[in-house]
Amino acid sequence: MKNSSVKKIAVLAGDGIGPEIMVEALKVLRKIEEIFEHKFEFIEGLIGGSAWEKYGEHFPKETVAIAESSEAILFGSVGGPIDKQMEPKWKNCETNSILAIRKKFNFNVNLRPVKLYSALKNSCVLRADIVEKGIDMLCVRELSQDVYFGKHDTSGDVGSRHAFDEMSYDEKVIEAIAHAAFKAAQLRKKKVTSVDKANVLNCSKLWREVVTGVAKNYPDCVLEHVLVDNMSMQVIRRPGDFDVILMPNMFGDIISDEVSVFAGSLGMLPSASLNAQGFGLYEPSSGSAPDIAGKGVANPIGQILSAAMMLKFSFGMNREHDAIVNAVEKTLMDGFRTGDIADGGKFVSTNEMGTRIAENLVKELLRG
Ligand code: IPM
Ligand code: MG
Numbered sequence: 001m002k003n004s005s006v007k008k009i010a011v012l013a014g015d016g017i018g019p020e021i022m023v024e025a026l027k028v029l030r031k032i033e034e035i036f037e038h039k040f041e042f043i044e045g046l047i048g049g050s051a052w053e054k055y056g057e058h059f060p061k062e063t064v065a066i067a068e069s070s071e072a073i074l075f076g077s078v079g080g081p082i083d084k085q086m087e088p089k090w091k092n093c094e095t096n097s098i099l100a101i102r103k104k105f106n107f108n109v110n111l112r113p114v115k116l117y118s119a120l121k122n123s124c125v126l127r128a129d130i131v132e133k134g135i136d137m138l139c140v141r142e143l144s145q146d147v148y149f150g151k152h153d154t155s156g157d158v159g160s161r162h163a164f165d166e167m168s169y170d171e172k173v174i175e176a177i178a179h180a181a182f183k184a185a186q187l188r189k190k191k192v193t194s195v196d197k198a199n200v201l202n203c204s205k206l207w208r209e210v211v212t213g214v215a216k217n218y219p220d221c222v223l224e225h226v227l228v229d230n231m232s233m234q235v236i237r238r239p240g241d242f243d244v245i246l247m248p249n250m251f252g253d254i255i256s257d258e259v260s261v262f263a264g265s266l267g268m269l270p271s272a273s274l275n276a277q278g279f280g281l282y283e284p285s286s287g288s289a290p291d292i293a294g295k296g297v298a299n300p301i302g303q304i305l306s307a308a309m310m311l312k313f314s315f316g317m318n319r320e321h322d323a324i325v326n327a328v329e330k331t332l333m334d335g336f337r338t339g340d341i342a343d344g345g346k347f348v349s350t351n352e353m354g355t356r357i358a359e360n361l362v363k364e365l366l367r368g
Helices: 018-036 049-055 061-068 093-104 118-123 171-186 202-215 228-237 249-263 301-315 318-333 350-367
Strands: 006-014 039-044 072-077 109-115 136-142 152-155 162-165 191-196 222-227 244-247 272-274 280-282
Touching: 006 018, 006 049, 006 061, 006 301, 018 039, 018 072, 018 301, 018 318, 018 350, 049 093, 061 093, 072 093, 072 301, 109 171, 109 249, 109 301, 118 318, 136 171, 136 249, 171 191, 171 202, 171 244, 191 202, 191 228, 191 249, 202 222, 222 228, 228 244, 228 249, 244 249, 272 301, 280 301, 301 318, 301 350, 318 350
Parallel strands: 006 039, 006 072, 072 280, 136 244, 191 222, 191 244
Antiparallel strands: 109 136, 109 272, 152 162, 272 280
């Protein structure tokens, strides 16, 4: 396939393990360029603590400009060590960078696929008889409202202080995310599990009503509603029963971390954040992991699979996406493991894992 147009990609590696796993994702993308005859232009920008060092800001205007002039954003991770959160470099780093960028581009749809590769069955925390059915779910998290973006305040004097965080939802916003969930379900097992707390919260009552209404447009899909507390239990008891899990921002944050362990490690997981115009940001779920940064032991797979999602959702490159997923699967089948998914297989560094995946890309295609 020949594609002469250059795809401009903002590369925001960030902090901690971000830069080292990003190198591996770019390595894989360069190989994709070569094999499929594409042209990618990577424009690097600083964000998070690394941006603060140079600009005294976590999301400087230089980085905003890079993101604005690109067709997609490949994001690493931001944030510093827990015990340094009060230092200016790290204070409110996540809010000022990742939440700011979500807000800036109005990313409202967050997709977090969680799949247990058969090669990693032994790394899964769940009992073998529970994972027998396989685990392959997609968390669809609303990303632009909820308690995250409501008013926040703390007032009063020590001893009698009061804090509040406002939770709110607009019907239109719920409608949009519900459509995204059903559309995704149509390409999968056609089941949507919507999570809320409709026995208590007004936001959730509205959520349930609107989602039920949207479901009427998708008669080929099954919809079920599950309360969030019950869901946190069901998803562990019977993970194989879930396909698309539709969630408001806060519950989506929590449940998506819960189910992420099913994949063997947080380091395995990619994500996509999309806006109504189809512009997207792609980031691994692993976070900046400052404790292992710079040691060459981080798992680059979540970042590599995020790059694959970018190819699919931003550029419609489905074959290229599948080629990367197959190469990851092959590398795992061959027994190669970073520390987080170690199960007695062959231990490899961050760099070696990336190289093997890139090499398997070639092999996959020659075979196919
Ligand atoms: C995530 C993260 C963020 C969130 C933090 C870093 C603000 O936990 O992407 O899930 O809560 O959305
Ligand atoms: Mg989270």
